Amino acid sequence: MMDKPVNNRAWFLVLPVLIVVAFSAVIPLMTVVNYSVQDTFGNNQFFWNGLGWFQEVLESDRIHAALGRQLLFSAIILAIEIPLGIFIALNMPKRGFWASLVLVLMALPLLIPWNVVGTIWQVFGRVDIGLLGHTLAAMGFDYNYVNDPVDAWATIIVMDVWHWTSLVALLCYAGLQSIPDAYYQAARIDQASRWGVFRYIELPKMGGVLLIAVLLRFMDSFMIYTEPFVVTGGGPGNATTFLSIDLVKMAIGQFDLGPAAAFSLIYFLVILLISWVFYTVMTAQRETP
């Protein structure tokens, strides 16, 4: 038997990583933690406030409402973009010139910066000069995203679907491309229906990428800020004030650093929690023997 030498100095080798992570994540986060437990009356003088800010945030009707809107928004986004993305991926050409062309077209929306997307739709939806808004108005629809909360929501949802469904479709497409032909041939031999092929071959094989798509779309939609900020600015009223918009109003508009810091931490934990639930549920269902 060979004795393995034990040398704790090996831990020093981890030091560079610790330093990088400290500067990139831990220290900025601790700054926020620091603000969240203190109060100030200016002059850079801080007082210990314990969990007061957290309590205030957790009891705030305003933040509850924003959280409700945020959850509703993410739920609608996932409910539209995931099935639509799968549907598009299933119908994309598998190879040849058209496959390349479709891939490029699908990737285009993903290349546009968030604020530009917001600007595009802000103009596009305007009743006076926007193609969409003007056309709808001309057709007799009472559409106006500036005044009507439902129209504002519809505009932001359509915009997000336009911007991000491609991502889901491309991920699913990659998953579909990796299925060997023999699976489809076996399904034909077994006389599986089109639904059977989807349910028992395509969907299980897409499982991995679909998990990534759901997580990415959830996190991204739950943190959405720029597009609604550009299009509606959170309005009309507070109708499209999502968590990030509310947070920025609180931190920068009102300069309430303490509550904003507590809010940030809770926000972060909520995203972490929901992502963990998604991940656990989706992988558990895949791994049950």
Added chain:
Amino acid sequence: MARITLDNLAHSYSPAPKGDADWALKPMSLTWRDGGAYALLGSSGCGKTTLLNIISGLLHPSRGQVLFGDRDVTTLPTADRNIAQVFQFPVVYDTMTVRQNLAFPLKNRGLPADRIAARVASVARMIGMEDRLDRRARGLTADAKQKISLGRGMVRQDVNAILFDEPLTVIDPQMKWELRTQLKALHREFGHTMIYVTHDQTEALTFADEVVVMSEGRVVQAGTPQSLFDAPAHTFVGYFIGSPGMNLLDAQIAGATAFVDGTAIPLAAPYAPSAGRVQIGIRPDAVRPATEGLPFHLVRVEDVGHHRILRGEVAGTPFNVVVPEGEPIPAGFDRIALDPARIGVFVDDWRIEPRERAA
């Protein structure tokens, strides 16, 4: 179940085939008897799988017809042909249990639940997975998955034929033997027409009543394993079947004598003179060391247990001699004698018959 007839069948993957090379399958006509066990044997890329996919309807041939019995099925989709096929690599439905996998083809055909349960139970016994029926198929080993694929191929009793596309590639050797024996037993029991694609001659010869040998998109010979061994119709069959394969030597033929590099070799019967490249072929076990005859240059001796293989050269061409166990190898011998009755004559790679039999 039905007889399978391929009538003047040819296939090309390119839409406008030009040369010979564009045809994956050159025109062929074959009949497969109802209930026969057939093997399609050939090296990789010779068109075996293409032929199989045409029979199952996964591919539609560029030319010719496929008949099941008297029914033309050339353009029928796979689902309407009632064929079972097992592929080279395991195909299982990941999210289903082993039981659901086996039941899937029956369920899609709307069989009553009690019939399904009975069939699944008997197939599970056959592939030896009764104890794992309620496990999910995901996460099983490759050979367990392939057993499920085999089971799915065999679960339907009313199929026209069961096609196997090198199904035992991923199975380990011992299991391979066992499964092949089971397939054979299954064939005897239910009498399905079975077509088994392989590049392994042992597999083909042990499984099939009739072996179809393919080379470069052509059927070069179809016959019983014995006839392929004794009278290969083409030099390819000669050296592809048998281990080591047939020895082939360039020769000139004059009546009942062949001349190899100036040495006269008696043949069993006279042959008509023919134009083209003439070769004589002989199995290594029909040759023995001798004191006179064809000069042989011995390179090395391989002992493979129940016999020894003498590797050497005749007139610059590799040549093998098989010496049975217990028979001494004479020291320093440099000649070999060929059994005249077992010499075949090939012109441009195709076997020709002696004069009187041909007439």
